Amino acid sequence: MSDPFLLTPGPLTTSATVKQAMLRDWGSRDGAFIAMNARVRERLAGLAGAGETHVAVPLQGSGTFAVEAMIGTLVPRSGKLLVLVNGAYGHRMARMAAVMGRAVAILEVPEDRPVDPAALDRALAADTALSHVAVVHCETTSGILNPVAEVAGIVAAHGRALLIDSMSAFGALPVDARTVPFTALAASSNKCLEGVPGMGFVIVRRDALAAAGGNAHSLSLDLHDQARGFEANAQWRFTPPTHVLAAFSQALDEHAAEGGVEGRGARYAGNCRILVEGMRTLGFQTLLPDALQAPIIVTFRMPRDPAFAFQAFYDRLRERGFVIYPGKLTVADSFRIGCIGRLGLAEMRAALDAVRATLAEMGVSSGAP
Structure with missing residues (x-):
């Protein structure tokens, strides 16, 4: 059959040409692979309208790895995260924060309703300890689209940091850092960009990343350290998913060709x-x-x-x-x-x-x- x-x-049906891109072996220190990695990072930031203010930091593993890295690196131990929940993936972010010992609160609505910006506004006004807000762009528990732009405006008005899980939306639903202010956005190779599983990435504000040294609860999930490695020698700190990245580079070409x-x-x-x-x-x-x-x-x-x-x-x-x-x-x-x-x-x-x-x-x- x-x-x-x-x-x-996800994982999703991929094109024959994306599959074929994995038929070559790449050396992780090879110049061609390093150049391909740099192009992918630049293109990802560009897709979010964030090339001037943010940097894309790829990470080995599924999208969940990227979300955990985003929370663990950017929410300091003295911070407090508010998670907007209307499905399993919001609950997952709250659980991540709790496991890594971060203070966390949730603002929950039923799974068939979008998150509530007015309730968010009230919560941020009432609790000045809340330093970060996390929201799922498209909650695939139900398929609902959350009002991310409205959430971003409220978070920015209160001077807090916004973390977006855009796993199932990025690449097909617009999110532009020039009009939707966010501190970081996590997604992966195998969703709307139509690559294969094995690599997540976080598009994160340069200033927030620079200030995040020492925050991370994990060596391998430390985005600050991962980004420093790319800046130092353009290489991954640990063995990169070479075939996945090659397929993703091809998938990005096909994404651009489609408009x-x-x-x-x-x-x-x-x-x-x-x-x-x-x-x-x-x-x-x-x-x-x-x-x-x-x-x-x-x-x-x-x-x-x-x-x-x-x-x-x-x-x-x-x-x-x-x-x-x-x-x-x-x-x-x-x-x-x-x-x-x-x-x-x-x-x-x-x-x-x-x-x-x-x-x-x-x-x-x-x-x-």
């Missing part, structure tokens, strides 16, 4: 529209209204038809060449289908055909919850 299409939040953030975001929006319209014709109901839905991953409520069993649905779709994702909600029984990766309208229509055929095979008359 050929590789299935991954309708998941950058605007072009990539437009394709994903088209995928999302086709998916939602098609699933609704089969009776399925989305968790979120269209106004709150990011074009990244869509949460559907489970059908009430007694013939529907998610594991059988999942397995039969996999046999037809499409991998979806289980739900992660507490507010509703659900499953998720992603819109990102090297997929277009033809693949989304084929996925809908597979859903239709699977429901018929299972004897499910409607996807209605």
Whole structure:
């Protein structure tokens, strides 16, 4: 069987040319590899409109490694982090801060609602000990898009530092440091930029990074030390993910050729529209209204038809060449289908055909919850 299409939040379906970029071995001290690393770092900062004020610091590991490095390096031991929570990834950031011994508070809303800027404003006014705020750009627990620009304005007005987990948004949904002030933003190679897993990165203000020496709770997750290594000799402190970086460099070329953030975001929006319209014709109901839905991953409520069993649905779709994702909600029984990766309208229509055929095979008359 050929590789299935991954309708998941990542890892994702990648292009043949991204895969082919991994067929060469690279020496970590080789001049060509060092130059490629420098180009990738420069391009990442540029994608965030941050080339003048921020620096991109790549890090071995998944995106979670990058988020933990961001919190551990930038929130000092005397600081206090406020995490805006409306899903599992906000809770994960709060847990990270607690594990590393940082003071942390959470401001939580249900998973099907965006974070609340007005409540944030009140919280920052009430607690002057809060030094940093963390928010998830697109919370893939539900697929909801959080109002990051509004959050950034409030945090800046209070003179605090903003940390953004943009893991599932960066590269497809705009975030520009010139209009959305942030101290740091974390993302990874294998989401909307359509590389392969194995490398995270943090785009961080130069002044904040310079002031962060000695903060980190971990040697390997110390962004300040990692950045100093790049500045000293343009090399990684520890063994770099050479093949992952080569694939990522190719993925960035393809991202630019597609029209950058605007072009990539437009394709994903088209995928999302086709998916939602098609699933609704089969009776399925989305968790979120269209106004709150990011074009990244869509949460559907489970059908009430007694013939529907998610594991059988999942397995039969996999046999037809499409991998979806289980739900992660507490507010509703659900499953998720992603819109990102090297997929277009033809693949989304084929996925809908597979859903239709699977429901018929299972004897499910409607996807209605």
